[in-house]
Amino acid sequence: MTVPESEQNAHEGLFSFLSRRKFLKAGLVAGGALLGVGGGGLLILRGSAPKVDGLQVLDAHEYQTVKSLVEIMFPRTDAIPIDVESMDLPRAFDEFLMGEPKHNVKDLKKALVLIEFGPLVFDRRVSTFSRLDPEARLDHWKGWATSDSLLRRQVSVAMRKFFNLVFFDREAVWPFIGYPGPSLYRSRSVKQ
Amino acid sequence: MSGAIIDLSKESVPEALSTEVCIVGSGCGGATAARLLAEAGHEVIVLEEGRDLVGPERNQRDSEMYDQLYMDRGGRATSDLSVSVLQGRVLGGGGVINACDVVPAPEPVLAHWAGKYGLEDFAPGRFGSFAEDALDDLSASRIPESLVNSANNKLRVGAEALGYRGEVMMHNRVGCQGLGTCLIGCPVHAKRNPRMVALPKAIAAGARVFTRARAVEIRQPGQEVKEIRVRTLDPLGYHEQGELMLRAKVVIVAANAIASAQLLLRSGIGNLHVGRNLMLQPQLPVIGFFKEEINGFDLVPQSYAVTEFEQEDNQDHGLWGYRIEGIMGTPGIVSTLLPFSGAEAMQEMAQYNRMAASLLLAPDQPSGRVEVGRGGRLIIQYEQRPDHQERLRQAVYNTARIYLAVGATQVVVPTGPPLVIRTTGDAKKAREIAFAPATAPLVSAHQQGTVRMAPSERDGGADPDGKVYGTRDIYVFDSSGFPSSASSHTMTPIIAASRMLTTKLLTRI
Numbered sequence: 001m002t003v004p005e006s007e008q009n010a011h012e013g014l015f016s017f018l019s020r021r022k023f024l025k026a027g028l029v030a031g032g033a034l035l036g037v038g039g040g041g042l043l044i045l046r047g048s049a050p051k052v053d054g055l056q057v058l059d060a061h062e063y064q065t066v067k068s069l070v071e072i073m074f075p076r077t078d079a080i081p082i083d084v085e086s087m088d089l090p091r092a093f094d095e096f097l098m099g100e101p102k103h104n105v106k107d108l109k110k111a112l113v114l115i116e117f118g119p120l121v122f123d124r125r126v127s128t129f130s131r132l133d134p135e136a137r138l139d140h141w142k143g144w145a146t147s148d149s150l151l152r153r154q155v156s157v158a159m160r161k162f163f164n165l166v167f168f169d170r171e172a173v174w175p176f177i178g179y180p181g182p183s184l185y186r187s188r189s190v191k192q
Numbered sequence: 193m194s195g196a197i198i199d200l201s202k203e204s205v206p207e208a209l210s211t212e213v214c215i216v217g218s219g220c221g222g223a224t225a226a227r228l229l230a231e232a233g234h235e236v237i238v239l240e241e242g243r244d245l246v247g248p249e250r251n252q253r254d255s256e257m258y259d260q261l262y263m264d265r266g267g268r269a270t271s272d273l274s275v276s277v278l279q280g281r282v283l284g285g286g287g288v289i290n291a292c293d294v295v296p297a298p299e300p301v302l303a304h305w306a307g308k309y310g311l312e313d314f315a316p317g318r319f320g321s322f323a324e325d326a327l328d329d330l331s332a333s334r335i336p337e338s339l340v341n342s343a344n345n346k347l348r349v350g351a352e353a354l355g356y357r358g359e360v361m362m363h364n365r366v367g368c369q370g371l372g373t374c375l376i377g378c379p380v381h382a383k384r385n386p387r388m389v390a391l392p393k394a395i396a397a398g399a400r401v402f403t404r405a406r407a408v409e410i411r412q413p414g415q416e417v418k419e420i421r422v423r424t425l426d427p428l429g430y431h432e433q434g435e436l437m438l439r440a441k442v443v444i445v446a447a448n449a450i451a452s453a454q455l456l457l458r459s460g461i462g463n464l465h466v467g468r469n470l471m472l473q474p475q476l477p478v479i480g481f482f483k484e485e486i487n488g489f490d491l492v493p494q495s496y497a498v499t500e501f502e503q504e505d506n507q508d509h510g511l512w513g514y515r516i517e518g519i520m521g522t523p524g525i526v527s528t529l530l531p532f533s534g535a536e537a538m539q540e541m542a543q544y545n546r547m548a549a550s551l552l553l554a555p556d557q558p559s560g561r562v563e564v565g566r567g568g569r570l571i572i573q574y575e576q577r578p579d580h581q582e583r584l585r586q587a588v589y590n591t592a593r594i595y596l597a598v599g600a601t602q603v604v605v606p607t608g609p610p611l612v613i614r615t616t617g618d619a620k621k622a623r624e625i626a627f628a629p630a631t632a633p634l635v636s637a638h639q640q641g642t643v644r645m646a647p648s649e650r651d652g653g654a655d656p657d658g659k660v661y662g663t664r665d666i667y668v669f670d671s672s673g674f675p676s677s678a679s680s681h682t683m684t685p686i687i688a689a690s691r692m693l694t695t696k697l698l699t700r701i
Binding site: 072073074075077079080098099100103138141142145146150153154156157158160161162164165166167168169173174176177178179182183184 | 370531538
């Protein structure tokens with residue numbers, strides 16, 4: 001017997017915190033700026049996003065927002081010289097979302113809109129998140145973690161938790177952090 | 193009758209089933225009850241939302257294991273995301289993913305429960321034998337020195353330098369190979385947890401265990417025969433795929449203090465106390481950085497505790513104060529605790545093998561509640577009280593001093609903004625930690641209290657036998673019933689309580 005999944009029984013999770021009410025409240029804070037630009041203006045501001053094949057949940061714009069986010073979260077450095085683009089974390093996120101309840105996906109999509117228009121909404125800059133240069137984007141993103149807005153802090157917590165867990169679980173990173181990998185598969189003597 | 197584990201994502205069972213006893217949850221409380229009831233000849237079905245994930249399938253990888261072993265794929269949290277709520281979602285429950293800490297309820301706490309809350313069966317004289325049996329179930333022993341990992345040793349050496357009392361912890365491992373990934377499951381099954389002890393015995397005695405089986409509603413709570421509506425899940429546990437109805441005379445809810453209350457509330461069962469009095473015992477991580485390699489990812493990740501500041505006999509609360517416990521984890525989960533962004537975050541994580549972390553554990557008083565919102569969605573409301581914040585500030589101060597005493601170059605407190613301590617003078621900055629919601633990665637591994645036991649229904653959601661008030665033979669046998677924090681680590685008290693409550697139940701059925 002197949003049953004329709006009910007909201008009642010769907011599991012909660014990291015991305016289920018954005019109730020519609022909270023989102024609208026956050027939107028009101030941004031209202032002036034958004035109304036000033038208008039819906040058509042927002043689309044112009046966002047511009048087009050490159051087509052991405054094979055996405056299941058995210059659209060091209062959302063993919064672009066996530067890509068812009070992980071670029072600044074995990075920049076190539078001397079300490080960890082990894083090109084995060086090679087990992088395609090946005091696609092891993094897309095795959096993760098396939099297993100999430102519909103209401104979590106809806107909430108997450110709202111969060112991505114808020115991130116993309118965050119510079120305009122919160123900093124009064126006529127730019128989207130993806131269009132900021134990396135340095136400005138990182139500065140802006142840091143502000144989410146310490147913002148007076150609980151909603152922004154929640155988005156920051158949720159994104160950091162998910163993407164850090166995935167990024168540092170990748171084998172390519174381990175040599176640069178001194179982690180020899182899962183102990184079960186290491187050549188090692190059992191310590192007793 | 194032959195017992196078995198039946199994976200409902202792959203195997204079908206009749207859509208209408210009957211049993212004498214239905215147990216919701218296969219963790220410490222549920223598995224213990226299942227074993228004792230089945231061994232006494234009763235017909236038992238256990239429902240577990242997780243799957244039976246064993247052996248090398250526990251592959252020591254963060255992404256897959258948090259996804260498959262934890263409730264909500266590792267993402268369960270309070271409604272404001274202030275506290276990450278860790279709860280097992282696998283056959284064997286929390287015992288599969290915990291740090292194996294064996295800490296029985298201290299006698300002063302039990303005396304407190306008997307005296308203040310009228311739970312006389314928990315008085316040390318009466319409860320002692322059940323606590324002893326629980327220790328036997330767990331094969332409890334002191335962690336051998338050879339398995340104490342280097343990160344925990346940093347904590348120990350620093351604490352000893354400052355003259356603070358502490359101890360190598362007790363655990364429930366046998367044949368531990370020091371693989372270091374206890375928090376995402378032991379691939380060699382060294383943990384003597386419900387999956388390895390109580391459940392095999394229950395199954396040998398005839399219990400049937402359904403995995404990927406989510407109890408969503410209990411109907412007819414006042415009738416002799418209750419109906420339990422069960423949704424079956426897909427193999428990964430992401431989506432529901434079927435439904436069956438189970439009929440049982442006795443229902444034991446043992447799905448942890450969050451999920452047990454959620455199920456009762458969703459079913460409209462119980463009085464106004466159900467869901468209230470939630471204790472999360474939130475813990476704050478603090479990370480010391482060292483020049484030398486520590487490699488804290490090996491051996492037992494939580495093996496030493498500073499107990500200097502812990503109180504077991506607080507007149508108002510029972511267990512109080514705080515303790516500082518060493519902890520380390522795999523890179524993914526450790527990285528989520530660090531408060532930095534961009535290149536700074538990469539620089540800090542590059543020192544992963546030079547980190548020694550601690551969890552600062554302070555028992556709390558009831559400060560939250562479980563609710564079901566629109567459409568039955570789970571809401572975990574929790575407000576960290578000022579007294580809890582203050583004890584954590586003191587704990588941060590002392591932990592920083594401990595790590596600095598043993599040569600840490602810096603101690604990072606993952607608050608927003610981050611607090612970086614490099615000198616003992618800096619440590620005083622701990623006073624400034626605000627603990628605004630969603631600014632510090634607080635973690636809860638010991639949820640308690642949402643169906644508090646009490647002799648009168650005016651004071652609790654369940655009677656001293658664990659029976660939910662207003663029902664006929666619906667019981668709660670897990671940490672939901674605890675009126676105050678039982679212990680710094682709840683595995684042992686839950687097993688002992690389930691043993692006691694099941695023994696009492698056996699005299700009546």
